[in-house]
Amino acid sequence: MTTSPAANENFPADAEIIIIGGGAVGCGIAYALARAGRTDIVLLERADDVGLVTTSQGAGLCGQVRDSAERIRLAMHSVSVFRELQKDPEVRPDWHEVGSLRIALSERGAEKLRQLKAAGDEAGLESALIDRSEARRRWPLMEFAATTAVLWCPSDGYMTPACVVKAYQHQCRKLGVRFVTGAIVDRIECRNGRVEAVHTNRGMARCRYVINAAGAHAYHVARLAGLELPIIPVRHEYFITVPMAGLTPDLPCFRIPEWTLYGRVRDGGLLLGGWEQGSLHADPRGYEMAGTPPEITPDDEVLESFERDFSGLFPGSRYAEKARVGKGWPTFTPDGRFILGESKRVKGFVMAGGCNAHGISGSGGIGKLLVESLLDPDPSPYVRSLSPDRFTEMSWNWEDATREARSVYESYYGTNV
Numbered sequence: 001m002t003t004s005p006a007a008n009e010n011f012p013a014d015a016e017i018i019i020i021g022g023g024a025v026g027c028g029i030a031y032a033l034a035r036a037g038r039t040d041i042v043l044l045e046r047a048d049d050v051g052l053v054t055t056s057q058g059a060g061l062c063g064q065v066r067d068s069a070e071r072i073r074l075a076m077h078s079v080s081v082f083r084e085l086q087k088d089p090e091v092r093p094d095w096h097e098v099g100s101l102r103i104a105l106s107e108r109g110a111e112k113l114r115q116l117k118a119a120g121d122e123a124g125l126e127s128a129l130i131d132r133s134e135a136r137r138r139w140p141l142m143e144f145a146a147t148t149a150v151l152w153c154p155s156d157g158y159m160t161p162a163c164v165v166k167a168y169q170h171q172c173r174k175l176g177v178r179f180v181t182g183a184i185v186d187r188i189e190c191r192n193g194r195v196e197a198v199h200t201n202r203g204m205a206r207c208r209y210v211i212n213a214a215g216a217h218a219y220h221v222a223r224l225a226g227l228e229l230p231i232i233p234v235r236h237e238y239f240i241t242v243p244m245a246g247l248t249p250d251l252p253c254f255r256i257p258e259w260t261l262y263g264r265v266r267d268g269g270l271l272l273g274g275w276e277q278g279s280l281h282a283d284p285r286g287y288e289m290a291g292t293p294p295e296i297t298p299d300d301e302v303l304e305s306f307e308r309d310f311s312g313l314f315p316g317s318r319y320a321e322k323a324r325v326g327k328g329w330p331t332f333t334p335d336g337r338f339i340l341g342e343s344k345r346v347k348g349f350v351m352a353g354g355c356n357a358h359g360i361s362g363s364g365g366i367g368k369l370l371v372e373s374l375l376d377p378d379p380s381p382y383v384r385s386l387s388p389d390r391f392t393e394m395s396w397n398w399e400d401a402t403r404e405a406r407s408v409y410e411s412y413y414g415t416n417v
Helices: 005-009 024-035 069-086 107-123 132-138 161-174 215-224 300-310 363-375 381-385 398-410
Strands: 014-020 041-045 100-104 128-130 149-153 178-181 185-191 194-200 203-212 236-241 253-256 261-266 269-274 322-328 339-342 349-353
Touching (some): 024 041, 024 349, 100 107, 107 149, 128 132, 203 215, 236 300, 261 300, 269 300
Parallel strands (some): 014 203, 041 178, 100 253, 203 349
Antiparallel strands (some): 128 149, 185 194, 236 269, 261 269
């Protein structure tokens, strides 16, 4: 990439905190830190604008139902952040609080919903097990005769991923955060076991902290600091149909765990995605920092299976014309948990990667966790459990890590994150 002299002159000489990665996670972290009073922040993004890579591939659903009160509260914090951002009259995340339906198709599935409801009650999340007639009232085009239980969460919703990032950026700039695009990181300078500076194609900046929020390149950025971390990109796909009669933007999001499907209305059509059982991954060691993960060709067989299964509840969706296919490489970890916090081996190097497909919807909560890990002298046991040290201070191998990360993807609705 060719950079003009003026752009090089504007490259910052130093900052307390440098964030690498301008997706929802990086921008959400910048926002959380700035709100906490740490405003001497520079965010570096290799693309020409923020939110153009992994974030742009997201489906945009935000659900708070989890199987532990702690994780539910984290998701609830993300919703509170989206609500707050939506109040801005200029730049909003396009947050739609339409609620969600989680649908069970067996007695085992119904029991799981009852357990999730209990966890929600403990966390203070409003939810209700509703009958078929109430479910049909909320989603009139869907058939609920075969369902065994439906869990309704009124404060769930969806947003537009690109708008989320722009909303974060807008607020961050008002708080003094600086953004530099077209900046490709090629070296992280360390001295005496501590981060000193970040070198890019646009210049070098000294810093106290480097936060790695580089998505599918988080592995490569960690390697620049001398750390080997199992951050595995796994293929994910969804499709969006052309507009269909009766699909209005106020219809709830939905999830069908036993079919590993999720969806919502988008642009008047049906957005439908799922977690395929025969997952495919990309080895991050197989592409360079300056490169990209392999190109994804839409898998018609997988997309057909999503459509075929869902037509059991929504017959009108069968054979609907597809307007486009969404696809990307969200990153997963072997234990299904974020890799977040400062490294024991390299002081000042802070991870915010391996988000297990919760980067956009969980960005508000991830920012909260990052602030706690970095600024709280006594972070919670949960935050400490996310440390990159759990991989740098123990033995693991790529074959096992890849298999386990793919399993996290394939069992997505039964995984703790």
